[in-house]
Amino acid sequence: MSTLPVKEREPGRLEPTAIGGVLVREIINFSSYWRSTTFSSTVEPTIYLLAFGFGFGSLVAIVGGYDYIDFVATGTVATAVLFSSIFPAMFGTFIKYKFQHTYDAILAAPVDTEELVTGEALWLAMRASVYGCAPLLVGLIFGLEPSWGMLAVPAINFAAGFGWACTGVAIAGWLKGIENFNYVTSAVITPLFLVAGTFFPLTGLPGWVQALAQLNPLFHCVQLVRHAAFGWEGWADVWNFAFLIIFGLLMWRVAIAAMERKLID
Amino acid sequence: MPSAVHALELSHVVKRYGEITAVNGLDLVVPEGSCVGLLGPNGAGKSTTMRMLTAQTIADQGQITVLGHELPADSKAARARMGVVPQLDNLDTTLTVEQNLVVFSHLYRVPKAKRKAAVERVLTIARLGQRRDSKVDELSGGMRRRLLIGRALIHQPQLVLLDEPTVGLDPQVRQELWALIDLLRSEGVSILMSTHYIEEAERLCDSVTIVSHGSAVAVGAPTDLVAEHAGREAVEIYGSPERLAEVEAEMAKEGFPTRRTGTSVAVLGLDDASGRAPAGERRSTNLEDVFVLLTGEEIA
Numbered sequence: 001m002s003t004l005p006v007k008e009r010e011p012g013r014l015e016p017t018a019i020g021g022v023l024v025r026e027i028i029n030f031s032s033y034w035r036s037t038t039f040s041s042t043v044e045p046t047i048y049l050l051a052f053g054f055g056f057g058s059l060v061a062i063v064g065g066y067d068y069i070d071f072v073a074t075g076t077v078a079t080a081v082l083f084s085s086i087f088p089a090m091f092g093t094f095i096k097y098k099f100q101h102t103y104d105a106i107l108a109a110p111v112d113t114e115e116l117v118t119g120e121a122l123w124l125a126m127r128a129s130v131y132g133c134a135p136l137l138v139g140l141i142f143g144l145e146p147s148w149g150m151l152a153v154p155a156i157n158f159a160a161g162f163g164w165a166c167t168g169v170a171i172a173g174w175l176k177g178i179e180n181f182n183y184v185t186s187a188v189i190t191p192l193f194l195v196a197g198t199f200f201p202l203t204g205l206p207g208w209v210q211a212l213a214q215l216n217p218l219f220h221c222v223q224l225v226r227h228a229a230f231g232w233e234g235w236a237d238v239w240n241f242a243f244l245i246i247f248g249l250l251m252w253r254v255a256i257a258a259m260e261r262k263l264i265d
Numbered sequence: 266m267p268s269a270v271h272a273l274e275l276s277h278v279v280k281r282y283g284e285i286t287a288v289n290g291l292d293l294v295v296p297e298g299s300c301v302g303l304l305g306p307n308g309a310g311k312s313t314t315m316r317m318l319t320a321q322t323i324a325d326q327g328q329i330t331v332l333g334h335e336l337p338a339d340s341k342a343a344r345a346r347m348g349v350v351p352q353l354d355n356l357d358t359t360l361t362v363e364q365n366l367v368v369f370s371h372l373y374r375v376p377k378a379k380r381k382a383a384v385e386r387v388l389t390i391a392r393l394g395q396r397r398d399s400k401v402d403e404l405s406g407g408m409r410r411r412l413l414i415g416r417a418l419i420h421q422p423q424l425v426l427l428d429e430p431t432v433g434l435d436p437q438v439r440q441e442l443w444a445l446i447d448l449l450r451s452e453g454v455s456i457l458m459s460t461h462y463i464e465e466a467e468r469l470c471d472s473v474t475i476v477s478h479g480s481a482v483a484v485g486a487p488t489d490l491v492a493e494h495a496g497r498e499a500v501e502i503y504g505s506p507e508r509l510a511e512v513e514a515e516m517a518k519e520g521f522p523t524r525r526t527g528t529s530v531a532v533l534g535l536d537d538a539s540g541r542a543p544a545g546e547r548r549s550t551n552l553e554d555v556f557v558l559l560t561g562e563e564i565a
């Protein structure tokens with residue numbers, strides 16, 4: 001068999017071609033299941049939005065200076081991003097590793113674990129960036145005022161989604177069995193989800209909870225989206241965004257380390 | 266470009282998993298353009314060896330060179346020019362045959378202009394042109410295996426690793442795959458193939474390395490190995506289990522190796538036996554005799 005002309009450039013790290021290959025695989029796969037994923041990723045936050053927005057909204061009209069429905073519409077953007085990145089990352093990674101042996105096939109190709117994890121996280125971040133806009137769109141239908149700042153929401157979603165996707169990959173790499181995912185969901189994700197200022201402002205909570213919330217990436221994401229919609233708050237938002245970036249980079253390295261440990265023996 | 270006389274070379278390679286030594290000082294060479302068989306019983310370390318060649322398993326000791334690249338440091342460059350057929354099917358089952366190949370044409374960096382042709386080429390080689398739009402889930406076991414092999418050829422690799430390519434398939438499908446592997450051989454692709462089907466190794470391999478407990482116990486062309494370890498002819502002696510045990514003891518005393526095959530004992534190594542050869546049914550020796558003799562394990 002004649003050999004294809006090989007470009008004899010020594011392959012380096014984080015090559016776009018390798019990451020692109022991982023993305024192509026995800027995109028082609030997505031074409032076979034996008035309906036169900038899109039349904040659950042958009043309908044779920046919409047239900048939260050409607051239930052809380054109208055349910056609570058009938059009791060409390062104004063929260064933190066905003067119409068309650070607007071408050072929740074902006075808050076659930078962050079939730080939608082979280083759910084559409086961390087869960088697919090946890091389950092998808094585990095299934096592809098354990099049951100389908102997909103990663104064995106990919107790592108036998110000229111793709112390193114680092115590129116594999118990066119490709120998977122980028123893909124989920126892109127998806128989360130789009131799905132995360134659903135609550136905002138629903139909010140707009142229900143009377144949320146459009147603003148220029150909202151155009152930044154996909155970028156905010158992408159940054160947060162990347163961090164959550166890496167967190168999900170790291171969890172899947174860390175845990176031995178899929179049944180252990182329940183512990184993580186109950187002990188980590190649910191508290192993060194509740195103490196982020198999504199459905200109620202944190203000002204009513206004890207001081208120490210408010211302090212802890214500062215470490216919650218979801219909180220920073222909620223803040224950013226709200227400020228994007230209602231008006232930026234200068235350095236506070238620079239810090240919010242910086243926090244998401246630091247979170248993303250940190251979890252990216254953690255995810256790579258966890259998967260290297262799992263995939264290379 | 267690194268020049269390589271050997272497509273791959275392992276020397277004194279050791280891999281341990283806790284208490285288990287999966288690979289124990291293995292030496293192995295695949296000369297460029299030849300097909301080498303890695304023959305060994307279950308747990309001999311064949312798959313572990315294969316995984317080390319793609320740096321998915323990292324050796325504890327020893328040197329590994331693949332296509333002129335030192336592993337594990339340089340493994341990515343080696344992987345780019347090598348095709349891998351794993352023991353466990355890892356196709357994307359929800360994708361179609363064609364989609365599987367398209368994905369791998371990207372992962373293996375087939376240039377954009379050549380991707381379509383590469384996919385078509387593999388569909389032809391694997392004889393799956395008619396089934397290009399079928400989901401992998403809908404394929405028969407033999408078709409899946411052809412796709413798995415075809416997928417490894419998408420980038421026209423110089424070296425192909427096949428880990429038990431025909432295990433669990435019926436004889437007819439197995440022969441189809443042999444034809445496919447033979448085609449690669451004739452095109453000058455270097456091949457390392459693990460198997461525990463003796464006939465497969467006899468037919469396809471220029472040379473075999475018999476492994477037992479992680480190290481090579483014999484290396485050579487199948488016919489040479491047979492001549493060296495089993496002689497030209499074997500004598501099969503049938504009888505009751507007690508009689509067979511007696512024969513084994515007698516032959517051990519005479520210095521002839523024996524092999525128990527259920528209802529008989531085969532006496533081997535009789536080339537210089539002249540008058541001392543026992544009476545019994547004569548047959549020609551084969552690689553299976555050598556395998557059993559050297560690994561102490563019957564073929565499943």
Ligand SMILES: Nc1ncnc2c1ncn2[C@@H]1O[C@H](COP(=O)(O)OP(=O)(O)OP(=O)(O)O)[C@@H](O)[C@H]1O
Binds near residue numbers: 286352
């Ligand atoms: N990841 C691992 N962790 C622990 N032990 C392992 C691991 N991989 C392989 N082993 C052990 O190493 C030994 C060699 O296994 P290997 O899979 O290489 O054998 P093999 O020759 O491919 O066998 P088979 O013919 O059954 O496929 C076995 O004892 C196996 O249990």
Ligand SMILES: [Mg+2]
Binds near residue numbers: 311312313352428
């Ligand atoms: Mg094996």
